[in-house]
Amino acid sequence: MTLRMTLRSSATALALFTSAAIAHAAPAPATTQIAARSKPPRSRAPRLAFDADAAPVFLVGAEIRTGDGPPIAGGVIELRGTRIAAVSGPGRTIPEGARTIDVTGKIITPGLVAIDTSLGLVEIDAEGSTKDDSGAEGDPIRAVYDASMAINADSALLQVNAIEGITSAAVTPRGGLVSGQVAWIDLVHGDHRNIVAANGVAMRVQLGQTVDGSRAATWLRLNELFDDVEFYRTRKAAFDRNQSRDLAAHRLDLEALQPYVAGAAPLLIAAHRVSDLRLLVELARRGMRVVALGGTQAWRIADELAQAKITVVVQPTQNLPVTMDEMGARIDNAALLAAAGVEVGIAVLGDAHNPRNVTQEAGVAVSYGLDPALALAAITRVPARIYGMDAHYGTLSAGKVANLVVWDGDPFELSQRPSAVWIRGRAIPMRSRQTELRDRYMPRVRADD
Amino acid sequence: MSPRARPHGTAPRSVVAAVEIRPGVGLGVGPGVRLGIAFALVASACARPPTPTSAPQPVSAPASTAEPAKDDSPSWLLRGARVMTATGIIYMRGDVLVRGDRIVRVAASIDAPAGTRIVDATGKTVTPGLIDTHSHIGVYAAPGFTAHSDGNEMVAATTPHVRAQDGYWPQDPQIDHARAGGVTTMQILPGSANLIGGRSVTVKTYPGARGVDEARFADAPEGLKMACGENPKRVYGTKGGPATRMGNMAGFRRAFLEAQEYQRSWDRYREKLARQAKDGTDDAPAEAGAKDESEDNSKDKSDGPPDPPKRDLGLETLAAVLRGELLVHNHCYRADEMLGMLALGREFGFAIRSFHHAVEAYKIAPELAAADTSASVWADWWGFKAEAFDGIRENAAMVAAAGARAIIHSDSGIGIQHLNQEASKAMWAGRRAGLTIADDEALRWITANPAWALGVHEQVGTLAPGKQADIVVWDGDPFSVYSRVQQVFIEGTLVYDRDDPAHRPQTDFELGYDNGRTGAR
Numbered sequence: 001m002t003l004r005m006t007l008r009s010s011a012t013a014l015a016l017f018t019s020a021a022i023a024h025a026a027p028a029p030a031t032t033q034i035a036a037r038s039k040p041p042r043s044r045a046p047r048l049a050f051d052a053d054a055a056p057v058f059l060v061g062a063e064i065r066t067g068d069g070p071p072i073a074g075g076v077i078e079l080r081g082t083r084i085a086a087v088s089g090p091g092r093t094i095p096e097g098a099r100t101i102d103v104t105g106k107i108i109t110p111g112l113v114a115i116d117t118s119l120g121l122v123e124i125d126a127e128g129s130t131k132d133d134s135g136a137e138g139d140p141i142r143a144v145y146d147a148s149m150a151i152n153a154d155s156a157l158l159q160v161n162a163i164e165g166i167t168s169a170a171v172t173p174r175g176g177l178v179s180g181q182v183a184w185i186d187l188v189h190g191d192h193r194n195i196v197a198a199n200g201v202a203m204r205v206q207l208g209q210t211v212d213g214s215r216a217a218t219w220l221r222l223n224e225l226f227d228d229v230e231f232y233r234t235r236k237a238a239f240d241r242n243q244s245r246d247l248a249a250h251r252l253d254l255e256a257l258q259p260y261v262a263g264a265a266p267l268l269i270a271a272h273r274v275s276d277l278r279l280l281v282e283l284a285r286r287g288m289r290v291v292a293l294g295g296t297q298a299w300r301i302a303d304e305l306a307q308a309k310i311t312v313v314v315q316p317t318q319n320l321p322v323t324m325d326e327m328g329a330r331i332d333n334a335a336l337l338a339a340a341g342v343e344v345g346i347a348v349l350g351d352a353h354n355p356r357n358v359t360q361e362a363g364v365a366v367s368y369g370l371d372p373a374l375a376l377a378a379i380t381r382v383p384a385r386i387y388g389m390d391a392h393y394g395t396l397s398a399g400k401v402a403n404l405v406v407w408d409g410d411p412f413e414l415s416q417r418p419s420a421v422w423i424r425g426r427a428i429p430m431r432s433r434q435t436e437l438r439d440r441y442m443p444r445v446r447a448d449d
Numbered sequence: 450m451s452p453r454a455r456p457h458g459t460a461p462r463s464v465v466a467a468v469e470i471r472p473g474v475g476l477g478v479g480p481g482v483r484l485g486i487a488f489a490l491v492a493s494a495c496a497r498p499p500t501p502t503s504a505p506q507p508v509s510a511p512a513s514t515a516e517p518a519k520d521d522s523p524s525w526l527l528r529g530a531r532v533m534t535a536t537g538i539i540y541m542r543g544d545v546l547v548r549g550d551r552i553v554r555v556a557a558s559i560d561a562p563a564g565t566r567i568v569d570a571t572g573k574t575v576t577p578g579l580i581d582t583h584s585h586i587g588v589y590a591a592p593g594f595t596a597h598s599d600g601n602e603m604v605a606a607t608t609p610h611v612r613a614q615d616g617y618w619p620q621d622p623q624i625d626h627a628r629a630g631g632v633t634t635m636q637i638l639p640g641s642a643n644l645i646g647g648r649s650v651t652v653k654t655y656p657g658a659r660g661v662d663e664a665r666f667a668d669a670p671e672g673l674k675m676a677c678g679e680n681p682k683r684v685y686g687t688k689g690g691p692a693t694r695m696g697n698m699a700g701f702r703r704a705f706l707e708a709q710e711y712q713r714s715w716d717r718y719r720e721k722l723a724r725q726a727k728d729g730t731d732d733a734p735a736e737a738g739a740k741d742e743s744e745d746n747s748k749d750k751s752d753g754p755p756d757p758p759k760r761d762l763g764l765e766t767l768a769a770v771l772r773g774e775l776l777v778h779n780h781c782y783r784a785d786e787m788l789g790m791l792a793l794g795r796e797f798g799f800a801i802r803s804f805h806h807a808v809e810a811y812k813i814a815p816e817l818a819a820a821d822t823s824a825s826v827w828a829d830w831w832g833f834k835a836e837a838f839d840g841i842r843e844n845a846a847m848v849a850a851a852g853a854r855a856i857i858h859s860d861s862g863i864g865i866q867h868l869n870q871e872a873s874k875a876m877w878a879g880r881r882a883g884l885t886i887a888d889d890e891a892l893r894w895i896t897a898n899p900a901w902a903l904g905v906h907e908q909v910g911t912l913a914p915g916k917q918a919d920i921v922v923w924d925g926d927p928f929s930v931y932s933r934v935q936q937v938f939i940e941g942t943l944v945y946d947r948d949d950p951a952h953r954p955q956t957d958f959e960l961g962y963d964n965g966r967t968g969a970r
Contacts, residue, residue, distance in 0.1 A: 126679070126834035157832065300963065320862050321622055321959070323592050328964040353832040360870060363930030414873040414930050417881065434831075434841045438811075438882060442843075445814045445851040446884075 048197070048392075048401055048424060051081030057425070058094050061104030062406065067380040067395040077108065079402045082424040086398050103406055106419065109376060110396050111167025111403030113383035114355035115313050115347035116268070116293055119158060119169045120151035120185060120195070122352040133352075134175035140211050141225060143253040145180030147171045148199035153192040157352055159432035162187040164356035165411070165418045167403035168197070170387055172204045172268065174350065177211055177221060179204040181256060182268060184389055186403065186423055197401075201387040202268040202291070203260045207276045208325065219279060224248045229261045263287045266386060272296040273325040277305065284308040291386050294318075294349060296326040299333045302340030311386055312337055313345035316365040334378070335369030344370070345386060346378040363412030375412065401425075522549030526561045530570035530922070534912040535577050535896040537889055545575060547918040550940035555912050573935060576892060576927055577912050578633025578919030579868050580899035582778065582825045583805050583858035587637055587652075587661075588613055590621035591862060597621075601640035602647060606685045607704050609673065610763035611647035613637045614665070619658040620956040623862035628654040628945050629953070630866030631921040631934045634666055636903050638805075641676035641780040642684045644691065644700045648766060649674055649778060651903050653919075654937075656944055656954030670904040672802070673770050675701070676780040677790060678836045698789060705797045708767030714758040715768070721755045776802040776904050778825075782836035784812035791820050803902040805858060808840035814851030823854035823902045827864070828871035828878075845872075845894055846879020846886050854898045868895045873928035888928065917941075 057079040064075035064087060074090035086092075094100055123130035132152075135145030151171060161169075167187055173180035182202040185195050211218040228247045232254040238244050239251065247254060259265045266289040271277050274297045281304055284290045292298060295312040298305055305312060319331040330336070334344050346362050348355045362375040370378075384394025392401050402425035405411070405418045421428050525547055532543030534555055544559040545552060561567055588600035599616030602608040617637055627635060634653055639646035649672035650661060658664035677697060686692040691700050769775045777794070781787050781804045794801050803823040804810060808831060810817060810824035817824055826848070831840025845855040857872045859865035876891035900910025909917050918941040925932035936952075937945035946952035950966070 124832055124835055124838060299965065317863050317867065319866075320591050320626060321962075326592070327959070327962040330964060354829060357829070360874070360930055364867075364870075367931040367933055412930055414870055414928060415877045417877075437839055438841050438843045438847075441812050441814075441847065442882065445811065445847045 048082040051083070052085075054081035054425075056080050056085060056095070056098050058092075058098055058100045059103050059108065059404075059406070060092075060094070060100055061090075061102055062106045062108040064396055065107060065109045065376060066397060067110040067377055068397075074104075075108075077396065077404065079422070079425050082402055084396060084398055084400045084402045084404075087396050103420075105408075107407040107409065107411065108396065109165075109405050109407065109411055110380040110394060110400075111405055111421070111423065112165045112358060112379050113393065114161070114166050114169035114358065115345050115379075115383045115386065116172050116349050117169050117347075117355045118171065118174070118350070118352040119161065119166075119187070119355060120153070120155050120171055120352075121147060121173070123152070123155055123157065125352070133173055135173060135180050137175070140177035140221065141249040141253050142173065142176045142180045143178045143203060143256040144250065145173050146183065146199055146256075147173045147180060148183035148185075148196045151183060151185060151195055153188070153190055153195040155189075156433040158187045158189045159428075160353070160434050161356045162189065162421055162423065162428055163418065163430045163432055163435075165359065165405040165407075165421060166355050167405070167421065167423045168383075168389075168393055169355065170201065170383065172202075172350075174204065174206070177206060177218060178225070178253070178257070179206060182387065184387055184393075186401070187428075188423055189428075197392075198387075198389065200256075200259070200265065201389065202266045203257065204293075205267050205269045207269055207271045207279060208273070215276075221248070225257070226261050229254050229257045233258060261288065263289050265289065265388060266291050268293055268386075270294050272323075274300055276325070277301055280310055281305065281308045284310055291345075293347075295333070295337075296329045298342070299330055299336040300328065302337050302342055305337070306341035309343075311343040311345055311382065313347050313349070313386075314365075315347055315349045316361050316368065316370075318349070331364065332368035332370075334365040334375075338370055338374050343382060343385075344374065344378050345382040346375065347383075359412050359416075360414065363414070366412060372412070523566070524548035524553065524562065524564070525566040525568060526559060527568050527570050527575060527920070527922075528559075530573040530575040531926075532912060533574060533576045533889065533892050533927070535889060535892045536911045536913055539889055543575075545912060545920065547920075547938075547941050550918055550942075552912060552914055552916045552918050552920075554914055570922060574923040574925065574927055574932070575912070576631070576921050576923065577896040577910055577916075578921055578937065578939065579631045579895045580903065580905075580910060581627070581632055581635040581859050581865050581868060581895075582803055582856055582899045582902045583860045584627070584635040584637055584865055585640060585860070586623045586627060586635065586862060586865070587617035587619065587621045588639070590618045591623050600638075601642040603640075603642045603684060606643050606681055606689075606691060606700055607645045608639075608643050608647050608763070609645045609704070609766040610761075611639060612650065612671075613639050613647060613674075614650035614661045617650060617652070617661045617664070619660065619664055620958050622956050622959050623865075624654055625656075625954055625956055625959075626862065627865045628656070628937055629934060629947075631869065631923070631927075631937060632865055633919040633921075633937065633939050634900070634903070634905065634909055635865070636672060636778070636899075638672070638674045638778060641674070641680045644676060644681045644697055645704055645763075645767070646674035646676060648672065648775070651905065653939055654944070655939060666903075666905060666908075668905075668908070670774070670776055672776045672778045672903070673766060674778055674780070675790075677786040678780075678782055679834055680780070694786070698793070701790075701793055702796075704767060705771070705793075705799075708764050708771055709797070711758070711761060711764035712768040712771055718755055718757055725754065770799050771797060773799065776902070778803050778805055778902075780805045782806050782808050783839075784809040786836075787813055788816065791816065791822065794820075802904075803856065806837070806860065808837050808844065810853075810855075811841065811844045811847035812839075814848045814853055817848060818851050818853035823856050823898060824848045825856040825858040825899070825902065826875075827860070828857060828874040842875060842878035843882045843884070845875040846882065846884045849886060849890055849894075850879070850884045854901060855894050856898045856902055857894045858899070869923075869927040869932070870930060871895075873930075876928065891928065 059077040064072040072089050076088045076092040078085040118133040121133040132150035135142030169185050171183045181200045184198045184201045211221045225248045260267050268291045270293040272294045280290045290310050292312045298312045314333050316334050319329045321327045337344050348357050358379050366372050366375050381394040384390040404422045406420040409416045527545040532540040540557050543557050546554040546559050585600045590597040602611045636649050636651045638649045651666040651669035652664040653666050682691050691697045779801050787804050801822045803825045805825040807824040807826050826844045829842045831837050848855040872891045872894045876886050879886040897910040900906040909919050920938040922936040923932050924935045935947050
């Protein structure tokens, strides 16, 4: 059993080392300003211990798309407890009596990650009583709102998306200028105690005309806020003695913002227009980690974004000028950004019900020029990196949480849905409220069979 | 020069100059298959002024069904593509012969008549132009300015007097994107705020239309938009009602009772006219100016011809529904409400042509088949409101399996660009659930079946002789996520070519804004 690490195939090792080259085919040189601010992201460890004594499970024979390297043909994945113990090529020796699952001819990918979703916070969008995706209405600063405290593990939406391959989700609050803290969940339906893997993995922010319908007021308010986050950090004692000037937000909000302003965790900022995206570059220059959500016009300043190491999360099908901020929307945004060296994430933005359609979004990005390996990374590895969860999620390699998806064919194709989904080392039941509805009514339409 | 006016149904067919292309000329330039080059010649040969700015011009006039293209119209042969006809036949390798605005023949192999241009489409897939039963393009234009909100006459719950055609803005950039997604025909509906929202208009995605008459699908019947469920009661719950589903149904019944009475008043009037004529009254019955006292026609005939009832545009619309002249398109999510609406139709004697957003159609699929009512559905939208909570991907396939007409519709400027992908998801969901859904059947969900729902199935919706030559050339299987539209033809004229900027039309609105290339996609 202790040999398990040494049994890893050379193919996997190679995959680990080539990942950077794939992610940044044309890395742009970082400016000194930007390089200076890069700090290692906080890595949040979910409370999922690696259980070396758990009985191993071997998935044998699939093409393994690890998410950060070339595929492994006829590979073997060993699971123990909630973690992946090893990923290897076909040369693996399986211990006698071990539980083995033959997945010959199938494809295994890392579990897919929804980057921007209200899964677990919303059951029915139009019904306020089922919605917990925003903090106090009216107050634009809601940094203290932590999505993790409101997640409903019984949501029917979890199964609907899990059986189509979404194994983890970054649950993002919305509304206001600073919407609140993002929680990372695994889609373990019904497991209230464990569904949240980590909270506070990012702070969601909304640029544009968010404050008083004014871009100027929005930017001013954000700067005032960030200034006071720093002010408060250095004068906490004075504040507690009531010897402080008025601050731009509640002390709990200022507290919650500390790691984000310090660059230890990312600001997830919704922005579309070039002028707004350039403000993101400005924040990056000041040492903050910045991720752009939406980024409709990002292709126009791709070089700047690449240089500032701003990851851009796009929804490829959104190619309409829905607002004036989105003039010039392009279906090939992802490919253009990737070509310039920008790290690209792909998401069904802001949706709770159909994050599952992210495979279609990835397929559309590929049909408009994005490299398929980058498209897979955009829905697995990149999301994990964005949220500082990449030590535990996003690729198939030893030590990672055992979230993986078994496919009969190309995961992006419309014909394909997972044949099995593993979350935290368990194959989930391939049932949902929707399959139950289907099965209830199917006999009526097949009466003539 | 200004684009020529196109009074509908009367404009002459574009006469193509003698640009005769021998087989092979301008073709066979590799896998790129520059169909566009060949067709660009045809298009540019149309009686149309040269336009250095490449401003889009109206293409050919809408065709009249009664008048097939003349035999001397230019013809061309699309050769060697996989031809998906939506008639039940898929030619793995087939030919399509087009003359003028019409499809002349579809077969595995066609010998080109003399003078026919031959276009190599080897490796491509050809389908009918796609049709969307549910769009608000033009009445809810992009960008979504308040100034562009022209789809819901949200002043009363019942507004059958308004017409979508009067709100249709032909410079909506979404039109270009719909066309680039292979859509050639779409029904533009009023929104769903009202119980009765008004009349729809069916348009083609011709480039360069300057008014709705230059976009209108000639001779297409109009539709009536009705909406059940949450929207009307939400919008009017605090504005005089309806506030409940009870109020919704009462509102429909009240409106159609009035329409029945309106119809009777006109029937009485016409009977009276007929009686007078029969009795030899020499007063010529003249439908002169309307007068208020509609009951005056009960007066003694010695007073002369009866006065016609006062015209009411809304009741006129509803009376046309009762006479079967307008097709009813009913936004209705829940199975129980759809059954209620079918009963309402029986009560008043009208058919419902299609339920839209019918997310629970699978629960009543046999009843839809029996009523000959189609179901316009999304592949997988669900849960955004309570009445959408029971949506499932197998919906369309289950409707089809029960023998009813399934339709994939968009209700979205994004979704309309990917109707093929949405149909594919729905088709595969059905197959995984064990239903037998042929490729041709799924193609019908976005071609022949919506054509039927819009009452234009004699003219479009399949690749068959006599049909208008609305054709999409795909660079692969249309049910693959990787396939893209290569060319689009409307009535035999190239209106979109992915590889040719001159045939990627762009509406006026986007001019001057940087999108890095010309036209949609």
